Amino acid sequence: MNQSTTSLFFNYGSTAKIRIKKENCYENPDYPCIYAIVTKKLCFTLPKAAVIMTKTHVYIPNEIYRQELTKYYSQIRN
Numbered sequence: 001m002n003q004s005t006t007s008l009f010f011n012y013g014s015t016a017k018i019r020i021k022k023e024n025c026y027e028n029p030d031y032p033c034i035y036a037i038v039t040k041k042l043c044f045t046l047p048k049a050a051v052i053m054t055k056t057h058v059y060i061p062n063e064i065y066r067q068e069l070t071k072y073y074s075q076i077r078n
Contacts, residue, residue: 016062017052025051025058044068 026036034045037060044064052059 017059018062018065019057019059022053022056022058025053041072042068 020037020039024037024039026038028034028036033048035048035051035058036043036045037058042065046060046064050061050064
């Protein structure tokens with residue numbers, strides 16, 4: 001993984017992260033540069049460079065999660 005690409009996501013602006021269980025993070029061999037995050041409320045993709053993977057969890061930038069959550073609640077309101 002390119003460290004400079006990862007730093008674009010985690011070393012700029014807010015560095016707050018959201019922890020998501022690893023079983024909610026999916027990888028498709030046909031799309032090797034992205035992960036899909038699927039939870040009860042949300043389903044979205046993001047670049048692998050924006051994900052920090054550990055044994056049990058993945059960490060994604062809070063800002064991306066917040067944007068997706070806002071889209072979700074806007075959709076419900078409409």
